[in-house]
Amino acid sequence: MLARRVIVRLGVGVAAALTLLAAAAVHAEGAAKAHRVVQAPAVRGAQPISSHDRVYTADMASNTVSVIDPNTNEVLGTIPLGQASLGQILGPVDTSQVGVHGLGFSRDGRLLDVISVNSNAAQLIHTQSNVVATTSYVGRSPHEGFVAPDGQTLWVAVRGQSYVSVLSTRTGREVQRIATAGGPSKVVFSPNGTLAYVNHLRASEVEVIRVRDRRIIKRIPGTAPQSSDEAISPDGRELWLGHPFTGQITVIDAQRMRVLTILNTGPRTNHPQFVSKPDGHNYAYVTVGGLNETLVFRRDGAHPLLLKSIQDHGFGPHGIWPSPDNSRIYVALQNSDAVDVIDTATDTVIDTLHVGQDPMALVYVADAVPQGDGRNRLSRQGLGQPVETIPVEIRGSSGTAALTIRRLDDADQLVLNARGLPAQQTFTLNGVRPDATTAPLFSITTSATGSVDQALAYTDFLGLYDHTFLAPTPPGAQTTHFALYHLLCGP
Numbered sequence: 001m002l003a004r005r006v007i008v009r010l011g012v013g014v015a016a017a018l019t020l021l022a023a024a025a026v027h028a029e030g031a032a033k034a035h036r037v038v039q040a041p042a043v044r045g046a047q048p049i050s051s052h053d054r055v056y057t058a059d060m061a062s063n064t065v066s067v068i069d070p071n072t073n074e075v076l077g078t079i080p081l082g083q084a085s086l087g088q089i090l091g092p093v094d095t096s097q098v099g100v101h102g103l104g105f106s107r108d109g110r111l112l113d114v115i116s117v118n119s120n121a122a123q124l125i126h127t128q129s130n131v132v133a134t135t136s137y138v139g140r141s142p143h144e145g146f147v148a149p150d151g152q153t154l155w156v157a158v159r160g161q162s163y164v165s166v167l168s169t170r171t172g173r174e175v176q177r178i179a180t181a182g183g184p185s186k187v188v189f190s191p192n193g194t195l196a197y198v199n200h201l202r203a204s205e206v207e208v209i210r211v212r213d214r215r216i217i218k219r220i221p222g223t224a225p226q227s228s229d230e231a232i233s234p235d236g237r238e239l240w241l242g243h244p245f246t247g248q249i250t251v252i253d254a255q256r257m258r259v260l261t262i263l264n265t266g267p268r269t270n271h272p273q274f275v276s277k278p279d280g281h282n283y284a285y286v287t288v289g290g291l292n293e294t295l296v297f298r299r300d301g302a303h304p305l306l307l308k309s310i311q312d313h314g315f316g317p318h319g320i321w322p323s324p325d326n327s328r329i330y331v332a333l334q335n336s337d338a339v340d341v342i343d344t345a346t347d348t349v350i351d352t353l354h355v356g357q358d359p360m361a362l363v364y365v366a367d368a369v370p371q372g373d374g375r376n377r378l379s380r381q382g383l384g385q386p387v388e389t390i391p392v393e394i395r396g397s398s399g400t401a402a403l404t405i406r407r408l409d410d411a412d413q414l415v416l417n418a419r420g421l422p423a424q425q426t427f428t429l430n431g432v433r434p435d436a437t438t439a440p441l442f443s444i445t446t447s448a449t450g451s452v453d454q455a456l457a458y459t460d461f462l463g464l465y466d467h468t469f470l471a472p473t474p475p476g477a478q479t480t481h482f483a484l485y486h487l488l489c490g491p
Contacts, residue, residue: 059356062382077378134172149193319362
């Protein structure tokens with residue numbers, strides 16, 4: 001009887017142990033499945049929007065990264081990477097980042113990379129803690145970067161030069177330079193992780209790099225000129241390039257490695273991205289900054305079909321990224337310091353969020369914050385500052401123009417965009433005070449196409465002037481200081 005009780009007790013103990021082991025195995029398997037998140041852009045069937053996900057914008061004027069919870073559409077705060085004061089930025093000993101512009105991430109969602117074009121920096125941030133892990137200084141005017149599929153390296157397109165800088169994600173040290181054609185703008189990786197694609201500002205081609213040995217295996221010629229952004233479709237079949245200075249999109253067959261078509265999409269065509277809908281069709285969304293529109297195309301190889309022009313709820317749509325479940329797509333409104341949330345079922349704007357100043361790139365990172373609320377180290381820098389875009393009267397010429405004014409800590413930033421003016425002619429922007437007196441603000445020379453793209457100047461404006469007008473500068477007249485072209489996506 002005693003022996004039987006011992007056996008029974010042992011049996012109960014073994015059964016309990018086996019139950020615990022089985023439960024642990026199920027938990028481990030569930031945890032592993034939960035960790036295997038799918039990043040956008042994604043084919044149909046990815047996980048829904050979660051409070052663990054984050055949307056980020058790179059804010060060039062406030063030198064911040066805005067952090068958004070896409071589950072609630074709440075702007076949680078900003079990660080400050082540089083000074084908000086122009087006086088501090090221009091000081092001789094400033095060591096912070098200037099011109100926060102480009103964004104990318106690792107496929108596990110644990111790292112966000114941030115590229116600052118004016119201070120030549122590439123930084124990696126832990127998404128869980130918002131803490132900067134590494135800061136690397138690369139060559140002149142880096143533009144965009146992305147973490148390689150294995151998570152071991154960060155590839156940065158150094159657009160002011162002619163190479164891609166490959167950095168260790170562990171130490172931040174440069175491990176290799178991949179020589180390219182002039183002005184590499186961005187690096188994107190194929191969905192299977194075997195290839196990298198590099199577009200260019202100063203070369204009408206795309207380079208295809210084999211990731212395992214970092215060798216260029218193909219050059220795809222015949223793109224439209226001056227490509228700034230690119231995106232690869234989640235099925236790996238197409239690569240779309242944005243060309244802001246010619247107002248075009250190049251569509252490339254990423255498998256046969258040839259140009260399929262070049263679309264005329266509109267002035268300051270910025271970023272493309274992809275959505276797969278329940279109707280079984282695949283779509284491309286393209287931001288057109290000069291029209292304040294996001295275009296929706298149904299992909300069809302060499303014959304994409306334009307279905308809709310979404311009127312954005314602000315000015316200067318720029319960066320764009322979908323959620324993994326393809327239900328939403330997010331658009332950074334560069335000249336409104338905002339983000340539009342678009343419902344892809346209806347292709348309508350359902351919310352507009354106010355973020356940091358001058359948002360450029362935008363990314364959606366799934367499972368960025370596995371635990372907690374992810375608010376650690378967030379600030380309010382760059383949030384809640386005045387910004388407005390006003391029409392500019394044209395005197396003595398044809399054309400149209402608009403002026404964006406945003407309040408910085410110690411000056412107002414003026415950004416002028418104009419179309420339809422005489423080519424290669426100098427104009428002066430004048431401010432008109434409430435008493436109707438005027439003062440010249442800055443001068444600018446139009447491009448060969450008669451446009452002004454993102455001409456940038458700093459002065460006091462808000463509270464001093466009611467409106468502005470743009471007029472040809474008379475020959476021989478003394479001009480006021482010249483505006484500089486914004487280093488957004490320009491040469």
